[in-house]
Amino acid sequence: MILINDFKAEPEELRVAELTAMERVLRSGWYVLGNELQTFEQAWARRCGVANAVGVGNGMDAIEIGLRGLDIGPGDEVITTPMTAFATVLAIIRAGAIPVLADIDPDTALLDPASVERCISSKTKAVLLVHLYGQVREMESWVAFCQRHGIVLLEDCAQAHLAQWNGKTAGSFGIFGAYSFYPTKNLGALGDGGALICEDTELAQRAAVLRNYGQSVRYQHPTLGLNSRLDELQAALLLTRLEWxxxxxxxxxxxxxxxxxxxxxxxxxxxxxxxxxxxxxxxxxxxxxxxxxxxxxxxxxxxxxxxxxxxxxxxxxxxxxxxxxxxxxxxxxxxxxxxxxxxxxxxxxxxxxxxxxxxxxxxxx
Ligand SMILES: Cc1ncc(COP(=O)(O)O)c(C=O)c1O
Structure with a gap:
């Protein structure tokens, strides 16, 4: 049978490198929010061409944390697509915002700008584009569209690792890009994982607080956050798999x-x-x-x-x-x-x- 994914068939050389990475973490005695995460965040931000990456527990949380970091919540509308993983819309709902669904272009299955235009209201705060199946398209038009309407562009890049449009990488066009590292993704961990990327360092700092119970410094909680951290083992594995x-x-x-x-x-x-x-x-x-x-x-x-x-x-x-x-x-x-x-x-x-x-x-x- 030709399978949809075949991890068991991955090269032995990759498997050996993964075991080395796992052993490195095991022997370090440090398993959450440490050097591996920091190194991966720096490497991922660099590869995406942005200043910041914040590792989180999964792709869904990356969207929720990004929205909350931008203060998009109750009363605010976020336009997105009905042809996506349920997590895209669930994240908007969990942030307390209101999803509004626009139709797709039948030739690409990506959001249709004319339909998005019909969904705009006085409550619209953002368009959350989903780079479905791994495609990025017409990004300058989307940036201009959002500027024209005075709303922000956000990107769900869960399926589009390092896809580029005119030399710029998915997630670097909007205020933030949300990545998933679920095992089946193009860059997958050996468990759950995700990251938010952004140019805005204040947003990245807010995301880092939100992923860790809203803790700014140890035992100080200026806000209510989540427990959504990319652990050291997954970060080390992602660093290894990034090379491939x-x-x-x-x-x-x-x-x-x-x-x-x-x-x-x-x-x-x-x-x-x-x-x-x-x-x-x-x-x-x-x-x-x-x-x-x-x-x-x-x-x-x-x-x-x-x-x-x-x-x-x-x-x-x-x-x-x-x-x-x-x-x-x-x-x-x-x-x-x-x-x-x-x-x-x-x-x-x-x-x-x-x-x-x-x-x-x-x-x-
Ligand atoms: C388009 C899209 N958005 C969001 C997600 C959520 O990612 P995760 O499963 O890491 O929460 C996925 C993954 O299923 C996805 O494909």
């Missing part, structure tokens, strides 16, 4: 390139190809089909694992059916949810694996 990220991303691009060149079946549609060489990091490769479930079954029978990202758009989840949304509806997101299928696209795949996936899709009738 570029090569792994390049391999994802090769597989995705083979799919774009090779998939030809009138029953299957592809999303738009990347606009720039580095604007897509192919966290997921998604195809669309009106016969999605039959296609998934066919692939399974021919030895190809698939998943659906995401089968239920946020506004159709029971706790979210009342959420405010584009007055014209969210039809493109609903159609995408009914047709999308993620096929394997990960660094451990061989050329033969990619060829088999293509052959299997092209044989679907």
């Amino acid at each position: 990220l570029e090569d792994f991303t390049e391999r994802r691009r090769q597989i995705a390139g083979a799919y774009h060149a090779g998939i030809a079946n009138s029953a299957v549609r592809l999303l738009a190809a990347p606009m720039q060489a580095h604007s897509h990091v192919h966290h997921l490769f998604v195809v669309l089909s009106r016969q999605r479930d039959r296609l998934a079954q066919h692939l399974k029978e021919t030895g190809v694992q698939t998943l659906v990202h995401y089968p239920v758009p946020i506004h159709m989840q029971p706790p979210c059916i009342e959420l405010h949304r584009d007055p014209n509806g969210l039809r493109s997101a609903e159609q995408h949810a009914a047709q999308c299928l993620s096929i394997p696209c990960h660094p451990q795949m061989s050329d033969a694996d990619a060829a088999k996936v293509i052959e299997s899709i092209n044989a679907f009738k």
Whole structure:
């Protein structure tokens, strides 16, 4: 079976480096908020081209902490997409703010600016872009859009590690970028992890306080925070895995390139190809089909694992059916949810694996 992710197939050299990193932490006798975290935060900020990175417990907390650090909360509206992981919207709700859902562009599954425009109200404080599947696009337009409306741009980069638009990295366009290091992400820990990146050092300091119960110095709590810290073991593993990220991303691009060149079946549609060489990091490769479930079954029978990202758009989840949304509806997101299928696209795949996936899709009738 060609799997959606295959961590067991990762190179032995990486495994050895990870064991060395784990031993280093074990022998250090220091497990939370120490040197490994500091080193990783500096390395990640540098790679993202920003002044600050603050390691936190997971990607969802990175968004909540970022919003709270900006004082976006009760009474404030944050516009985002219904085609995302539930965590994106849950983080807005947990910050006490009001999510408002705009529709997507059917060719990319990313937020549609015209729909976002229809969602703007006097309460709107921010647009939270999600770089879905690993794509960043048209970032200057989004920056200008937010400036025009006097609102802030925020980025959910959980699926877009080091994706670049015109040479600038995901998360560096908005006031903050929120990263997840969940194991399946392009840069994944061996457990939960996340980080908030930002240029604004005061925001980073507030985030560092919020992640640690709202503690400024030991046993002084000027605010109510969370317990959301990236531990030393995960930080050390992330530092190790960071060395492999570029090569792994390049391999994802090769597989995705083979799919774009090779998939030809009138029953299957592809999303738009990347606009720039580095604007897509192919966290997921998604195809669309009106016969999605039959296609998934066919692939399974021919030895190809698939998943659906995401089968239920946020506004159709029971706790979210009342959420405010584009007055014209969210039809493109609903159609995408009914047709999308993620096929394997990960660094451990061989050329033969990619060829088999293509052959299997092209044989679907
Ligand atoms: C787009 C998006 N946002 C947020 C998250 C939340 O990240 P985490 O699982 O680390 O909380 C995820 C991960 O599932 C995601 O894919």
